[in-house]
Amino acid sequence: MSDEVQPGFVRVRLDLSYDGADFSGWAKQAGGRRTVQGEIEDALRTVTRSGGTTYELTVAGRTDAGVHARGQVAHVDLPREVWAEHHTKLLKRLAGRLPRDVRVWALREAPGGFNARFSAIWRRYAYRVTDNPGGVDPLLRGHVLWHDWPLDVDAMNEAARGLLGEHDFAAYCKKREGATTIRTLQELSLVRGEDGIITATVRADAFCHNMVRSLIGALLFVGDGHRPPDWPGKVLAAGVRDSAVHVVRPHGLTLEEVGYPADELLAARSKEARNKRSLPGSAGCASC
Structure with a gap:
């Protein structure tokens, strides 16, 4: 193409x-x-x-x-x-x-x-969730998920650090025929605002189907104490879907920004993004 x-x-x-x-x-x-x-x-x-x-x-x-x-x-x-x-x-x-x-x-x-x-070199999403026992502000209900267990943001950030870098995210993606699940997760961090809303920032070179919502689902399980901080990393390493990883509801997710290189690098980036992609020591697979 x-x-x-x-x-x-x-x-x-x-x-x-x-x-x-x-x-x-x-x-x-x-x-x-x-x-x-x-x-x-x-x-x-x-x-x-x-x-x-x-x-x-x-x-x-x-x-x-x-x-x-x-x-x-x-x-x-x-x-x-x-x-x-x-x-x-x-x-x-x-x-x-x-x-x-x-x-x-x-x-x-x-x-x-x-x-x-x-030509894009990264996409940045935000996922917003609140653990306020009273629920979500009615004016924000279409953009914030309510989680009815208290969340430990420090534990969630600890778990998130184990997912950064280039990996095969097959355990967190809905597989599509002929598409690779290898991605570079550049940022995954969570901050609780003064209003109590927790915003997860997720940035990667690209995302496979359901990847962000699955990652957030795993981190919520850590945040509410149902799993230890090393569990999301173990799921990633196993390379297969874990029934305990829930794909959270879509309304908390917003695509915030797309990043591009300098104009003179656009064509080269576009060509690179179409190349077959594999992890060291593994066979290549077609880029999606």
Whole structure:
């Protein structure tokens, strides 16, 4: 797959956010389910007056049903004449056409070699949970998980440190045919705010399906005393799903930011991200 934009087209970067509560995830699906990609592509088709032509989006990270995003990034290739005609008013027109639970904040011509998915060097998520015995603030109920056991944040951070680095995260991922589960977990840390909400920051080069929510599920078991701090690391080393690792509910999870290298490194990063990936001493497997 090449990142060369077809002659006569312009690659446009979109920065966007959405409340995932009423979406069946990012990606378009059969059966007419409501998705973020579908809503934005429909809006683009309308405001550019493209008739039956759909300009398809490529996204940095496909979020699951119910997961939110504050710093999502996508790109779309538009005919140069369409971009020239509409780009000055496109942002405002999209704001008028899109539903209120999805917003595009910026539109700009992308630098050469940019691919929203493959050029990214990290994605940063936040998962928010409270152990307040009274439950969750009603105004935050769509973005914070309630855990009905007291949580020891120090124990959770101790457990998290044992998961950092490059590993095969098969024990924390829903396996997909032909996709690798090798990832580099760059940050996993938890902080309790003055409001009592615990925010877990999770940053990696990429994530496999259900990885963040499974990691949080394991850490919650440590935090409430059901498992010792070394248990999540043992699950990781075993390399197989453990029935005790629960995939926590999606509404506490938000994609906060996507990181990219300097413009001159975008194409090289995109090529590297497509290469087969393996751990030292193991056979390679296709990158997802």
